Amino acid sequence: MSAAKKEVVIVTGVDLAQAAVELLRDYELVYAGAKPTEDDMVKLAQLHQPVAIIVRYGGVSARVMDAAPILRVISKHGTGIDSIDSQAAQQRGIAVKAAAGANAPAVAEHTWALIMACAKNVVGLDQRMREGHWDKSTHKSLELQGRTLGLVGLGAIGRRVAAVAAALGMPVLAHDPYAKEAPQGVQLVDLDTLFAQSDVVSLHCPLTAENKHMINAQSLARMKDGAILVNTARGGLIDEQALIAALDSGKLRAAGLDSFEKEPFTAPHPLQRVGNAVLSPHIGGVTSDAYIAMGTGAASNVLAVLGA
Template structure:
């Protein structure tokens, strides 16, 4: 589509692609793709050159410097649910709307959460490695049975609720901590954070990262957890003090951990976690499925249109 044929403006996508369904929603806008790993300088240059009215955020951080590079910018729309990569305060100061595709990847992330829980409880990865080395550990190995165990959830939004539903179906006890929960499904007990830490056999994180909860899982929190508990994080890496977690895993305080997100991404090698046998790692792909890709793309595009078309109508 040529610039001359466009009357509504440019939408900058901080990635290399967007689902065809999302592209269709944005027909009439010119889409500019920043590539797979755009840095701040790349995004500033593209904003200065194209003056986008909207940014759809797939990768990279959106800083005040990037916002200031486009005088036309009206909305920043996350291709997903977590907006911690966007300077929300700076956007608010500039009158730029910030939107997230809430719930778009909830099924995918909830399923990946359970993949990590099962892998930790049943020692799937280590047993696979042992089998490939010629071992047969049937006489010595005991997995963790989840029935009647307690699942603790930090966050009871769309993802946490789906995780809870599966736990209840497995016969687990479910408790949650979420001071902002709009609804509490039947079968879930709401408790304070200290109680959740102390009573959970499996603790799973499903909350956004904020300045207030950064490193909420630190040495003191880990000390309050049950011996032999499992920790799962498919939310944001900054929720966990990684050095403290490494110590809890190597000491045997925790049975295992399953991590899909990290303080610095991509995970820099060498990293302590790579040498710890009872931590299972995945490269922040919990929400990466074909269905979620479409849902996040169309959700992000719809949020862009909701802001721009409302402004256009008001004008």
Template sequence: MTAAGKKGVVLVTGTDLAPQAVEILRDYELVFAGAKPTEEDLLKLSAQHQPVAIIVRYGSVTGRIMDASKALRVISKHGTGIDTIDSKAAQERGIAVKAAVGANAPAVAEHTWALIFACAKNVVGLDGRMRQGYWDKSTHKSVELQGRTLGLVGLGAIGRRVGLTALSLGMHVIAHDPFAREAPAGVELVDLDTVFAQSDVLSLHCPLTDENKRMINAQSLARMKDGAILVNTARGGLIDEQALIEALDSGKLRAAGLDSFAQEPFTAQHPLQNIGNVVLSPHIGGVSDRAYVAMGTGAASNVLAVVETEQALA
């Protein structure tokens, strides 16, 4: 049941929202599903509370969950990637799907560069060696990025930021994005094979689709330069992880920086945890103090834009 005086329920697949987002939704009752909600958890909560909107932080929203609430009008992503929402099922049911476009772009772009630098300069490896008592000044050589080529797959808000930073470092920047009509000054649009073949650093910034699933595989890795660096702050499904492990083991790739994985979180010992030339982070590229607020307020505003427009037309 909806609390007295409230316009409806908003189900949040997480434990919290930024206070600014809560304020935007002050006329709605908020129900939080917890940190790791399963499909069954969300089914029960949707059936019980009949939310008009779902804000998606963690977990996935399926057609079954949508069917559990006859009041559901919008599914709003707390972020930009909507691959955890069955958009086809939503469209069939007349339910809007919205994303907080650009809300976490600065955070993800910065984390991309943290991973690029960590790989190029072996930050983690050197730190570990220092703690073990080694002083590798006479043997270590890092990769200098000036004059090298950064290849971007995806040229949205995040890819553009990453590319502009590369230009400021004196790098050559190429990019592939079938939906990009133009590129920032200094960024060259090329085909995907050219990105694979010419990149010293390859960085992924595209959504995951049926067409590009495992686009980084044994064949595409073989076309890359020996000693290249691969960074993924997009979606784990873009990479064939076994093929990546083999490329890292063989030295085909110098290093990789990964913030997303095929299965999240790791449920058991993962082969990537035993690879020395990979830097791992738990899909937190878009998690920063400011992005948390921007994603929350963006998601909340998207809820109001749909729900209150429909209510006004009713």
């Protein structure tokens, strides 16, 4: 007599941390590949009839959900769930979960890597050195001590970024409509105040229909001349054309960007020619430790729903 067929969990990626695979040992894992399209996901859902989907890359639309009538949970391998149609999931009684905080240390560290790179012109100086220049007599970096850091979003990542700012002697402002209190040394303010008073603005909020392009020509105009903007959240928060104009004009000193309106970033892209923009391919949360934490977090969220 053959063993009962295992229920299926689809993973939109090529792998999952071994610790997460072990947690899901009672389920059959089906990997969708690194760049599954909506059509790919519909076909896989029809073929395998999953009870859960773990989302690493790409997203899950209503069409995919309708192809999987026994689907009970969509679990994000990370924190941002904007690639999942949460409203469609709610209408179909499907739980949507995120591995909250799993990648917070990694993203906070990358945020500071970008802030430092912008303030100290690390990339530009490296390039000049390789071209044979010695700019000691002409270059001046920005000292961060005493400068104000403005955090848009005060969740697990934002709080870690704030703690480093405190150690550097930076006053911290934060805007987060969901924050009931702030850590010591962090002042909660409205968004206009944050933009007007911050020397460094760093984004740590989810992307919603309401805050899309919250960084636009108007908000950039309200920022301090020579401010730094860093985004390790979602690309859709920024109007990229308005940002490029602010960088080109010198309104902003620099920008550090780890996410973009359209991903993957495809060349040629207007930001590639902007010398005072530091770019990375949405890898803020990609470390070996975060990979394990996000995988086990996503797996645990699946088990919590399926075991309920």
